[in-house]
Amino acid sequence: MRIGLVLGLAMVLGAGGVAHAQDVGNVPMGEIGDPQAGFDYAHATCAACHAISEEKSPDLKAPRFKDVANTPGMTPTALMVWLQNANHPTMPNLMIRGQELRNVAAYILSLKD
Numbered sequence: 383m384r385i386g387l388v389l390g391l392a393m394v395l396g397a398g399g400v401a402h403a404q405d406v407g408n409v410p411m412g413e414i415g416d417p418q419a420g421f422d423y424a425h426a427t428c429a430a431c432h433a434i435s436e437e438k439s440p441d442l443k444a445p446r447f448k449d450v451a452n453t454p455g456m457t458p459t460a461l462m463v464w465l466q467n468a469n470h471p472t473m474p475n476l477m478i479r480g481q482e483l484r485n486v487a488a489y490i491l492s493l494k495d
Contacts, residue, residue: 414458414484414487414488414491415481415484415487415488415489416484416485416488417488417489417492418489419481419482419485419489420482420485420486420487420489420490421434421435423478423482423489424447424489424490427476428486431444431473432445432446433446433447435447435493447489447490447493448493450464450490451490451491451494451495452493452495456491458487458491461487461490461491462483462484462487465478465483465486465487466478466483
C-alpha cells in the first residue's frame with residue numbers, strides 16, 4: 383500500500399475538516415464505527431505488517447495507521463475506499479467490508495493528531 387494512493391484518494395474525494403476523536407470530518411465517530419472493535423480487528427489482522435499503534439511498521443513498506451490517519455484531506459469516505467482497494471501490490475487479497483470496515487476506519491481515524 384502506498385501513502386501516495388491514500389493522498390490521491392483523499393484529494394479526489396474531497397478534503398474534510400480537522401478530525402478529532404469525537405468528530406471525524408463532520409461525521410460523529412459513532413456513526414462511522416467502533417474504534418475499539420476496529421483496533422481489535424486490526425490487531426488480529428493487520429498488525430503483522432502495519433504499525434497499528436506502534437512507532438514502526440513490522441513491514442517497512444506498509445504505512446503506519448497513524449500516518450494514514452494524518453494524510454492531508456483524509457476523510458472517512460476516502461479511508462473506506464482505500465481500505466477496500468484490492469490494487470495494493472504488497473497487500474494480501476484481503477477485503478474488509480461492512481461493520482468491520484467501518485470499525486477499522488473509525489480506529490484509524492481516531493489516531494489523527
